[in-house]
Amino acid sequence: MKYKLLLSVLALGVSASTFAAQRYITNDLFIYMHSGPGNNYRIVGTVNAGEAVNELEYDSDSQFAHIHIIDSGKDGWIEADKLSNTVSLDAQLKQNQTQLQQTQQQLKQLKAETQQTEQSKSETIDQLQQQLSTEKQQTTQLHQQLSTIMAENKKLSSQLSSIQENVQMQWLLRGGMVAGAGLILGLIIPYLPRRKKHKEERWM
Incomplete structure (x- = not known):
């Protein structure tokens, strides 16, 4: 079992x-x-x-x-x-930039190939230029989204630092109050009236 x-x-x-x-x-x-x-x-x-x-x-x-x-x-x-389930905007941006470079390279190669007919080349170049324009727009949008996220992350980091500073200040204030109270007690205790001993007076 x-x-x-x-x-x-x-x-x-x-x-x-x-x-x-x-x-x-x-x-x-x-x-x-x-x-x-x-x-x-x-x-x-x-x-x-x-x-x-x-x-x-x-x-x-x-x-x-x-x-x-x-x-x-x-x-x-x-x-x-x-x-x-999807990669981050940063990774998407890098992937989009790679695709953009590949498309530009393909466009250069097609322009250099003079064996194709002018009509075929023109149609292919138009399609690639349209694709290139679309990818540039997507890249711009990804840049904007990434900039917004970076700004929000910077704001969060600033808030976290401020919270940590406030916590440290509270601990310092508490420690200062305890030390001040101890100092005041140390100054007051010597001046407190002491109890007199009456034992010897009784035997007299």
């Missing part, structure tokens, strides 16, 4: 790792990874925006996903809504 149970557990583990789905982190600044499915679990690291990960399992109760970072090999739990 125990042997069959062990085989079942091993089979489930192999199945989970085999069917791990590749996902991408959304365009946030960074995301904390936890040791379990929830924000109450210990933070074990961070994962940056746009990184490719494997989704190992999903917890429907907490809506957290167990991920494995492909590049670093680390794993942890993050909120499932931070995962995307």
Whole structure:
């Protein structure tokens, strides 16, 4: 019985790792990874925006996903809504730029091929120029979206720094109040009236 149970557990583990789905982190600044499915679990690291990960399992109760970072090999739990089936805008922009360069190269090659008829060349060049114009518009849109996201990330970083400074200031103020109270007590105690001893007077 125990042997069959062990085989079942091993089979489930192999199945989970085999069917791990590749996902991408959304365009946030960074995301904390936890040791379990929830924000109450210990933070074990961070994962940056746009990184490719494997989704190992999903917890429907907490809506957290167990991920494995492909590049670093680390794993942890993050909120499932931070995962995307598509690559980040930054990666899309690079891919679009590569396609743009390839289209430009094809356009140059077609212009250099004088063996084709002028009509065929003209039609092909028009199609490529239209495709080139469309890809330029897509590249411009991706640039704008990426700039907006970078501005939002910068704002979030500034807010995080401000919060950390406020926390440090509160600790300093509390420490100063405790030290001040100790100093005042140290100055007052020597001047407090001492209790007189009446034992010797009774024997007299």
